[in-house]
Amino acid sequence: MPAPQQRRIIFRHIDEPGYTNDLACYVRHGGYEMLKKAVAMAPAALIEEVKKSGLRGRGGAGFPCGVKWSLVDRKSGKPIYLVVNADESEPGTFKDRYIIHQDPHQLIEGIMISSFANNVKQAYIYIRGEMPHGARILEKAIAEARAANLVGPNILGTGYGCEIYVHRGAGAYICGEETGLIESLEGKRPYPRIKPPYFPAVLGLYQCPTIVNNVETLCHVKHIVEMGGDAYAKIGTPNNTGTRILCVSGHVQKPGYYEYEVGTITLGELLNEVCGGPLPGRKFKAVIPGGSSAKILRFGETFTLKNKDGSSRTLTVEDIPMDFDTLAACGTMGGSGGVIVMDDSVNMVEALANINAFYAHESCGQCTPCREGSLWMKKITTRMVHDHARTEDGALLKSVADQIAGRTICAFGEACSWPTQSFVAKFGDEFRAYPETKKAAKSAGTLELV
Amino acid sequence: MKLKPETLRRIDEVIPHYPVKRSATLPLLHLIQEDAGYISSEAVEWVAAKLELQPINVLEVVTFYPMFRQKPIGRRHIKVCRTLSCALMGGYKTCESFEKEFNTPRGEVSADGEVTIEFVECLASCGTAPVVMIDDDLHEKVDCAKAKQLSDQIKAESKKR
Numbered sequence: 001m002p003a004p005q006q007r008r009i010i011f012r013h014i015d016e017p018g019y020t021n022d023l024a025c026y027v028r029h030g031g032y033e034m035l036k037k038a039v040a041m042a043p044a045a046l047i048e049e050v051k052k053s054g055l056r057g058r059g060g061a062g063f064p065c066g067v068k069w070s071l072v073d074r075k076s077g078k079p080i081y082l083v084v085n086a087d088e089s090e091p092g093t094f095k096d097r098y099i100i101h102q103d104p105h106q107l108i109e110g111i112m113i114s115s116f117a118n119n120v121k122q123a124y125i126y127i128r129g130e131m132p133h134g135a136r137i138l139e140k141a142i143a144e145a146r147a148a149n150l151v152g153p154n155i156l157g158t159g160y161g162c163e164i165y166v167h168r169g170a171g172a173y174i175c176g177e178e179t180g181l182i183e184s185l186e187g188k189r190p191y192p193r194i195k196p197p198y199f200p201a202v203l204g205l206y207q208c209p210t211i212v213n214n215v216e217t218l219c220h221v222k223h224i225v226e227m228g229g230d231a232y233a234k235i236g237t238p239n240n241t242g243t244r245i246l247c248v249s250g251h252v253q254k255p256g257y258y259e260y261e262v263g264t265i266t267l268g269e270l271l272n273e274v275c276g277g278p279l280p281g282r283k284f285k286a287v288i289p290g291g292s293s294a295k296i297l298r299f300g301e302t303f304t305l306k307n308k309d310g311s312s313r314t315l316t317v318e319d320i321p322m323d324f325d326t327l328a329a330c331g332t333m334g335g336s337g338g339v340i341v342m343d344d345s346v347n348m349v350e351a352l353a354n355i356n357a358f359y360a361h362e363s364c365g366q367c368t369p370c371r372e373g374s375l376w377m378k379k380i381t382t383r384m385v386h387d388h389a390r391t392e393d394g395a396l397l398k399s400v401a402d403q404i405a406g407r408t409i410c411a412f413g414e415a416c417s418w419p420t421q422s423f424v425a426k427f428g429d430e431f432r433a434y435p436e437t438k439k440a441a442k443s444a445g446t447l448e449l450v
Numbered sequence: 451m452k453l454k455p456e457t458l459r460r461i462d463e464v465i466p467h468y469p470v471k472r473s474a475t476l477p478l479l480h481l482i483q484e485d486a487g488y489i490s491s492e493a494v495e496w497v498a499a500k501l502e503l504q505p506i507n508v509l510e511v512v513t514f515y516p517m518f519r520q521k522p523i524g525r526r527h528i529k530v531c532r533t534l535s536c537a538l539m540g541g542y543k544t545c546e547s548f549e550k551e552f553n554t555p556r557g558e559v560s561a562d563g564e565v566t567i568e569f570v571e572c573l574a575s576c577g578t579a580p581v582v583m584i585d586d587d588l589h590e591k592v593d594c595a596k597a598k599q600l601s602d603q604i605k606a607e608s609k610k611r
Contacts (some may be wrong), residue, residue: 089571091533122469129480130529130573131515132586165467168480173571187475189502189514206470233577249535256577292534292572338576340535354534358571364514406521448542449534 003269004260007235010106011259012220017352018410021137022248026105032150034225038113039158050221052229054241057096059085059176059214060291061256061411062324062337065221069118069161069211071201078208083185083200086215086351087169087176089128090291091358092338095245095257096215100134101126104141105313108164110218112151115162118211125180129170137139138166142406160363173362177410179204180210180364191366192410216245237263240323244334248275250280250341267297271341282343286427287317289327290335292355293415295422303330332422345447348427349389349434352379352397352419353450359416368411373404374416385433387448394424394431451492452529456541457485471501475511479518488519489514514571524559526604530592532569535576540593544580545569547594551601564608 013019014027026032037044037070051066070249072080084107099107111123127135142164145151153161172190174180179198180190182205197203204210220242224232233241240262249255253276260270267289271277278284284299303315305326324334342351360378365371377400384393401417401424408414424431453461464477478497483489491513497503512518530536530545545556548567554560556567575581578590582600589600 088574089572092535092576094574094576097574128574129515130570130583133588167467167473168476170476170480171517171570172515184476185473186470187472187511188507189510247577249540249579255579340538340576342538346538351534351538354532354537358533361571447538447540449537 003273006259007243007261008214008259009223009235010099011245011257013106013255014102019102021102021141023105023141023148025125026103031105032109032145032148035109035112035116035150036156036224038116038225039156039160039292040204043117046113046201046225049229050117050224053220053224053232054229054239054333055220055224055232056240056242056324057214058216058220058244058337060090062251062334065213065217068201068213069114071199072118072211073202073209074119074208076202079122080118080120080207081205081210082111082118082120083178083181083205083210084111084123084125084215084218085176085178085179086125086127086131086134087338088215088336089173089176090293090336090338090341091355092247092249092288092291093336094247094249095337097131097134099215099219100131100258101137104138105145105375106150106219106222107138107215108141108145110220110222111144111164112155112162114211114213114218114221116155116160117221120162120211123163123165124185125166126185126207127166127168129168132168135166135168142166143147170280172364173358174410174412176363177412180410181212189364191364192412194409196422228278236261237321237323241439243324244321244337246270246337246339248339248341250405251279251284251343252341252347253277253279263326263385265322266318267318267320267322267339268403270322270339272318275341278343282345284341285344286339286348286351287345288332288338288344288419289320289322290333291338292340292358293418294327294335295332295418296426297330297332298426301426306330318386346449347437348423348430349381349384349437350447350449351377352423355419356381356416357450359412359419363412363416367407367413368406369407370413370416373413376400376422377416382450385437389435389438391432391435393434397431398424409420451486451490451496452595453482457481457573471505472503472507474501475503475508476515479508490520498533505566519534522559524564525608526565527583527585528565528567528604529570529574530556531571531573531579531581533572533576533590534598535572539578539579543594544582544597547597548582548601549606551598562608565604575611 054061055065175184175190179193184190200210327334356378360374363374401420405417407415520563582592
């Protein structure tokens with residue numbers, strides 16, 4: 001059976017010849033019609049549509065967007081802020097970059113609709129520092145929209161006003177964590193805040209109610225207004241609605257970005273049919289399905305899952321549909337949609353050493369278990385790769401990782417321990433054999449990963 | 451501290467974007483670094499005074515965020531992505547190519563002051579790995595041959611100056 005067709009909603013115009021990122025082109029393609037429709041609706045009705053749509057956040061956690069919005073404290077009398085998380089930093093994820101560069105007005109329209117729905121008067125786009133061109137493109141697009149009264153003090157003559165400013169980060173992964181992002185936007189070190197009490201919906205930016213949404217999530221809002229929440233909810237699969245952009249990188253013939261109805265394509269179809277399978281002469285060995293912090297899957301392992309009627313089904317890695325719930329049931333996550341593929345040329349100790357170096361570099365240092373633990377894990381895997389591996393290192397790594405997750409203020413503790421826990425659990429044989437593997441010299445290490 | 455009039459204009463433009471001045475710390479540091487090349491201790495004090503903060507409030511930001519630097523770097527800044535997807539596609543070899551081309555180890559400024567080569571973490575373009583940023587521009591699928599070509603281009607541009 002051939003793989004299902006892509007359904008491009010968010011990426012409809014990405015890489016389309018002749019499609020440019022200016023306002024005129026966007027308007028020619030029906031742009032800002034949904035903002036016009038939205039400002040004629042009651043804000044509460046817009047929130048209701050988003051709730052009905054079942055839209056789940058595309059940044060990593062998959063939290064329902066409508067629920068997030070309905071948690072906002074609207075009685076405080078304080079301003080409500082919308083912060084756009086464009087700090088795309090999760091290794092393996094590269095979707096927001098294309099929206100920002102090629103279709104910035106789609107994002108701005110989504111921001112304005114979401115702002116109107118939530119009575120937001122000030123929105124900030126927090127964009128990665130490493131995307132200077134993206135920041136300039138967004139600033140230019142906002143200026144165009146402002147000149148056309150689509151952003152600014154009097155939107156489309158309604159008297160409703162909302163301003164958007166672009167705020168550049170400066171290379172810190174932790175700013176993708178929403179409370180860390182808020183601290184960063186306040187001009188501080190991005191140390192995540194403890195929840196409770198600092199739920200952004202109540203005590204966010206400047207201690208005011210704040211909504212933090214991912215770029216892709218906000219783009220979906222525009223399409224929910226277009227289709228209506230009920231119709232949108234029919235796309236994808238129950239509880240995993242809409243489309244999502246899957247970013248595939250690593251050892252496949254055709255890496256890239258592919259937009260599918262959530263859950264309609266399996267990991268096997270995605271990698272073998274859409275991405276053209278493994279590189280010549282190679283076999284798939286492992287895949288990380290949702291950004292580098294998601295737990296790794298080993299080709300050949302199977303998962304027995306319970307069906308609703310009490311029966312059970314067994315899935316191989318290739319059988320797993322790319323939705324939030326099944327990936328979670330298989331012990332990993334859909335996360336940010338970043339699929340990283342490794343073939344049989346990769347030694348898993350070395351791949352983990354690469355990931356551990358990332359997390360040790362990016363830990364903000366606020367919580368001791370994460371600051372020390374991420375560094376210890378890096379030191380152990382680096383030592384292993386540099387000829388001092390011991391057979392018991394896998395167990396040592398696991399014991400460090402097990403003492404981080406659940407003991408930190410933010411989810412970085414989990415993000416940095418999940419790779420180690422899952423690599424050691426699923427490739428324990430390679431960790432135990434690594435001292436011998438290194439002695440056998442060049443079978444390992446033809447590909448330098450650390 | 452001597453900043454270009456354009457930098458000063460943009461600094462005054464960006465501060466009112468925020469209800470609290472402190473929020474302008476990152477934007478000001480970016481603008482100053484673009485102008486002066488790095489963040490000097492004088493710049494830290496200048497930003498603190500401008501935003502009505504203590505210098506430590508600014509310094510702790512400068513020292514946390516990887517993009518801010520307290521020392522000048524080479525005229526061209528080559529940043530090679532080190533993270534998994536790029537490494538799987540040969541990112542380490544790419545970095546070594548640049549190091550060889552400019553005879554400069556990563557993390558250091560070349561003897562002629564022309565380039566600084568660095569490994570950086572994920573640049574969010576994993577589908578076109580390995581990727582490299584040279585100053586503000588992203589270069590995709592930079593294998594050793596393309597690294598050589600980009601290096602030659604940088605060298606030619608340096609000579610023309």
